[in-house]
Every structure is written in structure tokens, then in C-alpha cells.
Amino acid sequence: MPWASANPSIELLRWRAIRDSLPFIGTSAADLPATRHCRGRSTQRTGSRFGGNTVASKSIREFDVVVVGGGGSGLAAAIAAASEGARTVVLEKSTELRGSTGRSVGSIAASGTPDQKRLGIADSADRHLADYRVISGHLAATENVELAMVLTHNVTETVAWLREMGMEFFGPVGESPHSAPRLHNVLPGSRSYIYHLERRARRLGVVIELGVAGDRLLHEDGRVTGVEAHDAVGHRQTYAARRGVVLAAGDFSASATLKREWIDDRVSRFVPVNPCATGDAQRMALELGGQVLNAEVFDVPSMRLAPPPSEGLFGLLQKLPPRAAVTKPIRWGLANLPNRLIRSLMMGFVTTYLSPREALFDSGAILVDTHGRLRSNTSENINLVVAELGEDGGYIVGDRTLYEKFSSDPHYVATAPGVAFAYMPDFRRSRKDVYAEAPTTDELAAEIGISAAALNKSIADAAASVTGGAAPLTEGPYFALGPVRAYLLQTNGGLKVSTRLEVLGRDDRPIRGLYAAGNAGQGGLALFGHGHHLGWAFTSGRIAGRNVARAASAQHLAAAE
Numbered sequence: 001m002p003w004a005s006a007n008p009s010i011e012l013l014r015w016r017a018i019r020d021s022l023p024f025i026g027t028s029a030a031d032l033p034a035t036r037h038c039r040g041r042s043t044q045r046t047g048s049r050f051g052g053n054t055v056a057s058k059s060i061r062e063f064d065v066v067v068v069g070g071g072g073s074g075l076a077a078a079i080a081a082a083s084e085g086a087r088t089v090v091l092e093k094s095t096e097l098r099g100s101t102g103r104s105v106g107s108i109a110a111s112g113t114p115d116q117k118r119l120g121i122a123d124s125a126d127r128h129l130a131d132y133r134v135i136s137g138h139l140a141a142t143e144n145v146e147l148a149m150v151l152t153h154n155v156t157e158t159v160a161w162l163r164e165m166g167m168e169f170f171g172p173v174g175e176s177p178h179s180a181p182r183l184h185n186v187l188p189g190s191r192s193y194i195y196h197l198e199r200r201a202r203r204l205g206v207v208i209e210l211g212v213a214g215d216r217l218l219h220e221d222g223r224v225t226g227v228e229a230h231d232a233v234g235h236r237q238t239y240a241a242r243r244g245v246v247l248a249a250g251d252f253s254a255s256a257t258l259k260r261e262w263i264d265d266r267v268s269r270f271v272p273v274n275p276c277a278t279g280d281a282q283r284m285a286l287e288l289g290g291q292v293l294n295a296e297v298f299d300v301p302s303m304r305l306a307p308p309p310s311e312g313l314f315g316l317l318q319k320l321p322p323r324a325a326v327t328k329p330i331r332w333g334l335a336n337l338p339n340r341l342i343r344s345l346m347m348g349f350v351t352t353y354l355s356p357r358e359a360l361f362d363s364g365a366i367l368v369d370t371h372g373r374l375r376s377n378t379s380e381n382i383n384l385v386v387a388e389l390g391e392d393g394g395y396i397v398g399d400r401t402l403y404e405k406f407s408s409d410p411h412y413v414a415t416a417p418g419v420a421f422a423y424m425p426d427f428r429r430s431r432k433d434v435y436a437e438a439p440t441t442d443e444l445a446a447e448i449g450i451s452a453a454a455l456n457k458s459i460a461d462a463a464a465s466v467t468g469g470a471a472p473l474t475e476g477p478y479f480a481l482g483p484v485r486a487y488l489l490q491t492n493g494g495l496k497v498s499t500r501l502e503v504l505g506r507d508d509r510p511i512r513g514l515y516a517a518g519n520a521g522q523g524g525l526a527l528f529g530h531g532h533h534l535g536w537a538f539t540s541g542r543i544a545g546r547n548v549a550r551a552a553s554a555q556h557l558a559a560a561e
């Protein structure tokens, strides 16, 4: 039996398949940490608080609102501002609009939606908030309850707002620890957000500047008046903001400096999913006295095998524009096709990427790096150990005994995206790109291009320190699974903001003319539990955009004085 059904409920099965597969097919995990599209330099300077930051720039372009960052929160802010009649520009450091938003799984947690009502699911914003507070776990005591309220009581309207732009969702489906099915999953994947938001923004006349990185905030009389930016070849440009600036430049998972400073040295070496997430917004606001909350909180990476070279049917689907002609049939199919058919469809792309089980390490598998050095022979913190190996990744090495153990139920090697369980023979047969086998360890080392001496030493060292039920690796043939890598999804340290999304200074008073949204304006929200980050990105973006557009312009203020 090559694959055995995980046999979860059909809703859960379909949801997991979407959650685990689509974005990574679209992403083609090989390009996850690529820097090709993020040429802007990140700001490195530390500045003084409100003192002489205005410098001569080549030219000045005037807008009502300047948004720094063209991901989910930035585009939402720009649309909201432009809808209020504000002349708006979005500065995007990358040469494409995408951000973490366009690399994400794409699910939003929302309550009281028409989808929930259609399925007879009783839920409410208050219940969502209560769940949210439980989900916050060890951070519950310091959680920003006011912002959590803003999220849970506005996200339903946000989903309707996204849907009205043409986005199609599947669900809602349940996932612990949410106490009700609440996850709305955009079809066919998260790039749909960017596609539709960009279309709407452009229709409203928003100017989108690609390859332009915001560097620092300009200010006058304690009020933020614009942004100084540069493009990929270093040309400088000033963007004046009559009403204000929205910082929406995401998290700092790609800044080794900030990760080292705010989390630790180990995390600073983790490879980010989004290479543009360099914490520029946090840095810019800090220069004006802003505060970063939850700076040390990050999402723990999990190890994954690379996807196969071919991306299959769903890879193709990801490349199609996410218009109704594409998304409606997918939605219909997911809701109506018999389980058997969906399963066989899924099996066609089931080998996209897989997360090997930690249990392998409890049964004797060892993790070696690309030099053959032993990195671990226990499941303890194994994801963090893999993450430390960075781009090179490592290999999971085992022997015949381990192979046989993980050849049948219940000892699966990986869950093939929510659809079925994968065992060792499945890898041997269909994943030759990540599976190697040889009669001896010397030959295995040659197969995967590592030092035989180092591998043999690693196996001997692991055998000497074997504890519990794990058996040492002694019996050929030997196998290697890999490379395995673990990427850092995101950090959660964002600027302290008011419920109006104004950035708060050290005295907890708003820095005039400055707003933040998304990861940049996470404001002490833990956002634990699936679907809260995207909900916050779009919801906070909408609120920030609306408020900045309604703010009195600097000229009006000057005239009134």
C-alpha cells in the first residue's frame, strides 16, 4: 500500500490540502528565499529623535498619503485612502508586488460570515475574541486586548470587502484551537490577494512605485511630512505626504541584525521566506521615538523537503489569473466532488513539499549537515536545529531497520498534504530527488556528495550517545532524505499603535502624521492561531488608510494656526 488515507473529515482534508499545498506550489519553494526581487537596500542608520532629518533629495513628488510597503496591509491602506479621495502612492522595495502576503497560505479567520451562516455555524466576534485570548497562551497577560477587539470585530467586514473585489474563498473550515470553523481560504492561493488588491488600487488611481525602498521619515514641527526613498540603482527621491504616511513594510525576519539584536544569535541565522522583510518600518519609526512590542516573538520554522522539479496541475492553476472563471470551478469542485475524486486529484500533486516527522529521530535517524557532521540524533528542537543549517540544509540518515519500521502504518514519514500518509517506500519510488540509498555508508556519502569519513564518524558518535528506544544505525542498506531545510516564516515585533493605527511615541502619544499596519503595526498583538495575521494585515491596513486620508493636511493645520 503506497499511501494510506489519513482519513480526516472531508472538510479538514480539503482545507489541509489547500493550506499545505497551494501556496508552496505557487511559490515553487526553490524561490522562497530568493533575493532576486528585493534589490532595495535596507536602512541601517540609527537617527536622533526628531532632529534635522530633512536632507536634500533629487526631486520632490507630492501626495496626500504615502504608503511604505506593497503587501496586503499596504495595498489595503492605499485602497482605503484612495477611496476617501486621497492622492496616494505605494512605495514597494521589491520589483514585484507580493510580500509575505503573496507567499502565505492565504487563510483568514473570521466569524459571523455569510459562509458560516450558510453552514449553520453559530459564531460571533465576541466568541472569536474569547478564543483569541485563549490562543495567545503565554502572551495573554501582555496581549493588546484593544487591538484584538479591533481585529475580531472588523475582520468579517474585511472578508466581505475582499470578496467584493472578486476574491473567492473556500470554507470556513475548522482548525484547533479555533472553537468554530472560521478559516476562509482564498482560491486558488494567496497571490489572489495581491492580484485583486493591485487591480482595485490602480483603478482608484493609486500610484505604485516598484523597486523603490522607503529609507527614512521626513518631519517638520513634530509631524511626519513624507518619506525619503531610493530605487534599485540608488537614485534618491522624496515623497511628500500632505496628510500622512502609513508604514506597511512587514516584519524583520530577513534582517540578521535586528534578529540578533531583538531575538538572539541563533535566530539571526534562520533563512526567511520573504527576503524583503528587513524591518525597515520598525527602524524608521524607532528613529522618531516609536516603540517595538513583542520584538522577541517569532514563528518557529518547521523542516521541509524540497518540492519535486515539476509542479503539476496546481502549479499551472497558480499561474492562471485568479479570476472568477478559474476560482469558481475550483470552489465548486472542492465543495461538491466526491472525496475519492478529490483524493486522486490531490495525489497528482501530493509530492509538492513534505515535512518529515520528528518521530524519525526518536527511532534512530540522525541529522547531518552537508559536510556530513552530526547535527542531531534526537527530536528535541529538531526544527530549530534544521533552521540553523540555513540554505544548505541537511540530510536525515537511517538504515534498513529504520526503513522497515517507517514502511507501514502507523509509522509514516510525512503527511502528504493532508491527503494521505507517505512511507519510506513512497520516497524510494517517487521522490528520487530527495531520496538516496546505498548498501554502505561510504557509498551513501558519495551519493549525496558528503564526506564518507565525516558521515561514519557521525553515525559512530550518534551510536555512542543513543538513549531511550532508538537503535544505532548498523544495518545496510542506508538511506538519506534531503536536503531538509526550515525557513523562518515571520517575526512578530511590530510598532506600538493606537486603535486608530497611529504610531505611538515613547510618551504613548501619537506621532502626528504617522500610521502603521500589518506586521509593521502589530502593536503587541501575538496573532497566534491560524488566520489572524492576514486578518490583521487587511483590517489594520483599511483602518490606517481611512484614518490617514481623513486627517487634516499639514497645510490646513498651518493655515489654522
Ligand SMILES: Cc1cc2nc3c(=O)[nH]c(=O)nc-3n(C[C@H](O)[C@H](O)[C@H](O)COP(=O)(O)OP(=O)(O)OC[C@H]3O[C@@H](n4cnc5c(N)ncnc54)[C@H](O)[C@@H]3O)c2cc1C
Pocket: 040, 068, 069, 070, 071, 072, 073, 074, 091, 092, 093, 094, 097, 098, 099, 100, 101, 102, 103, 104, 105, 106, 107, 108, 109, 212, 213, 214, 215, 248, 249, 250, 251, 273, 274, 276, 277, 278, 279, 280, 281, 488, 489, 490, 517, 518, 519, 520, 530, 531, 532, 533, 534, 535, 537
Ligand atoms: C509561508 C507563509 C504562510 C503564511 N500563511 C498565513 C495564513 O495562512 N494566514 C495568516 O493569517 N497569515 C499567514 N502568514 C502571515 C501573513 O502572510 C503575514 O503576516 C501578512 O501577509 C503580513 O502582511 P504585511 O502587509 O504586513 O507584510 P507583507 O505582505 O510582507 O508586505 C510588506 C511589503 O513591504 C515591502 N517593503 C519592505 N521594506 C520596504 C521599504 N523599505 N520600502 C518599501 N517597501 C518595503 C516588502 O517588500 C513587502 O512587499 C504566512 C506567512 C508566511 C511567510
